[in-house]
Amino acid sequence: MFPNLNAPNIGVKTDFVGTLDLAAKHGFPGVDFSITEAQQIADAHGVDHIYRLLESKGLRLGSWGMPVDFRNDEAKFEQGLAQLDAQAALAKELCCYRCATWIMPCSDTLPFAENYKIHRNRLRAIAEILAKHEIRFGLEFVGPKTLRDTRKYPFIHSIDGMLALCADIDTGNMGLLVDLYHVYTSHATIDDVRKLSTADVVTVHINDAVAGLPINELLDGVRTLPAETGVTDIGGFLNALNDIGYDGPVTSEPFSQRVRDLPADEAVAETAAAMRKSWQMAGISW
DSSP, rough: OOOEETTTTHHHTHHHHHHHHHHHTOOEEEEEEEEEHHHHHHHHHHHHHHHHHHHHHEEEEEEEEEOOOSSHHHHHHHHHHHHHHHHHHHHHHTOOEEEEEEEEESSSSSSSSHHHHHHHHHHHHHHHHHHHHHHHEEEEEEOOHHHHHTEEEEEESSHHHHHHHHHHOOOOOOEEEEEHHHHHHHOHHHHHTTTTOOGEEEEEEOOOOOSSSEEEGGGOOOOBOOTSOOSSSSSHHHHHHHTTTOOOOEEEEOOHHHTTOOOHHHHHHHHHHHHHHHHHTTOOOO
């Protein structure tokens, strides 16, 4: 596994080239990217130009976010789905075989069974297109009870629940985006992570929780940099992933206003320092 930078995750607003510059400066081996922006670059300058940009900085691509809007009306979903084949083909050409998205753990309008059917059908349609291009598709379960309590109907919010949905979709390329904060807030354990297989884990996010609050009072949108408070077991988490043979990107997603308020260079520097500390706590070489 390798440390990976996602600039929007830490509130840094920049383009693909700016992300590469910041990642290389602060020692990140990989970066996440927007497939939509990559298409624009490829259309204007060719795919080889993207390769040259990456090679000039000694970087690789980590993962890309699902661009299809599957959460709203059918027309918008179909519009996005129609563009996905070309986007997945470009991702394959760029040798980036990991795509991921998050799943809202509740709804005000859809009871569980109806919500499940819509998610299964739409995500299966997406996964079938990705599978044609050998792209793995990771689904993120969202753990905080405080978020579920804001809606009428709860939905999937655990490792086992999301794995069951992946198995039901049954396209052979499904897995999880495993986020340490959601492992913690869903009351899962490091042993639960250790039970996963390499095929189960598509990509990984790390972070820490605000100190002094019970698990069920933690908010989804308020976190800290990894290893900042010591509430979550970052060392055990990374060791578990290492032990199961996970070899993909590990990306910080702190949702920290303090980090968002920093100048871009300082935000990336602090993120890199937090991730180096996390690797040291796990006893794993950077």
